[in-house]
Amino acid sequence: MVEDKITGVMVYYYFVCQRKLWFSLHGIAMESENENVQIGKALDELSYRSERKHIAINNEINLDFVKQTGMIHEIKKSRQIEEASIWQVKYYLYYLKKRQVTDLQAKIDYLLLKKSLEVNLSLEDEKVLEKVITEIKALSQDGQPQKVEKTKKCLKCAYHDLCFI
Numbered sequence: 001m002v003e004d005k006i007t008g009v010m011v012y013y014y015f016v017c018q019r020k021l022w023f024s025l026h027g028i029a030m031e032s033e034n035e036n037v038q039i040g041k042a043l044d045e046l047s048y049r050s051e052r053k054h055i056a057i058n059n060e061i062n063l064d065f066v067k068q069t070g071m072i073h074e075i076k077k078s079r080q081i082e083e084a085s086i087w088q089v090k091y092y093l094y095y096l097k098k099r100q101v102t103d104l105q106a107k108i109d110y111l112l113l114k115k116s117l118e119v120n121l122s123l124e125d126e127k128v129l130e131k132v133i134t135e136i137k138a139l140s141q142d143g144q145p146q147k148v149e150k151t152k153k154c155l156k157c158a159y160h161d162l163c164f165i
Contacts, residue, residue: 006133008061011091014132015084020159021136022145030158061092064109072106074119079110081153086119087132093121094129 013021023030055063064075074089089106096104106119148163157163 005058005060006091006136007059008088008091008095010136011129011132012081012084012088014136015087016081016153017149017151017157017159018139019146019148019163020157022139022142023159023162025136025140026145028162030162033158057095061095063092066104070104072104074106074108076108076110077112079113080156082108082117086117087129089119090121090125091129091132093119094126097121097126 010021010024013024053065055066057063063072065073067073072089072092074085074092076085079085085108089108093104093106096102106121108117108119110116150164154160154163
């Protein structure tokens with residue numbers, strides 16, 4: 001359950017699927033056995049080896065790596081769930097800004113596509129994130145998950161069997 005800590009993964013799941021988020025908030029983890037997750041982890045391990053990676057801050061955010069120039073990098077294998085990835089990175093910027101860490105930039109690196117996307121945080125984004133944080137905390141108090149809403153994302157989701165079988 002959520003206490004006061006909101007993680008980047010929670011924000012990511014919020015934008016992917018709130019049912020998946022509910023399962024995660026309630027200690028139901030299905031990611032470790034999922035082939036797509038394992039591929040992503042392998043790509044992460046094999047990429048940017050010269051960088052200091054996985055910078056965990058207060059068990060809330062986990063930055064893939066940060067360049068000395070102040071550029072936060074988030075590594076993703078594809079753009080399939082780009083909106084959620086963007087909001088996850090915006091949350092990192094928001095989280096750090098709330099702790100007086102400013103003048104940072106952020107980028108999502110799509111390894112398989114060999115492309116990247118710069119991510120910025122606006123004042124409007126901060127308002128959206130404050131609402132998201134409130135909704136994540138409320139979702140953690142719900143006694144049961146949201147109803148299943150089948151989308152294309154469901155086919156590759158680690159929680160697919162839990163929702164549909």
